[in-house]
Amino acid sequence: MKKDLHPTYNEVTIQLADGTEFVTRSTMDRDTYASEVDSTNHPFYTGRRQFVDTAGRVEKFNRRYGITDDSDDDEDDDA
Template identity: 55%
Template sequence: MKKGIHPEYKEVKVILSDGSEVVTRSTMKTKDGVYKAEVDSKNHPFYIGSQKMMSAAGRVEQFNRRFGKKAAKK
């Protein structure tokens, strides 16, 4: 490896939103080697199942109501 072109690879303590800690290695620049994660798999809507899903048919229907052609008056 060439010297002086690679970022420093060091241990980082990651503190998850529930208070648990994980020690890993990273090139992330942190103060005092600690990273506090605000979002993780225990509180992100995608992982906990509270994410609002909308079917594709519902999206098409919503689009047509909003931008679709108006019915011609006779």
């Protein structure tokens, strides 16, 4: 095998959002890692759902790209 091919494998202390800590091994170059999301606060595990305002996202997309909402009402008035 080639020398210096693989990254170093160090012990890292992981701190979860609820304050619990555990030690594992990783290739990260730090001694500690603070996680913002874990099983105590992630919606998949807690069952709490977040509803996304899709209409607001569509409007934001249309504003960003200058798309106007030309509705079909003009065609109905001509008939």
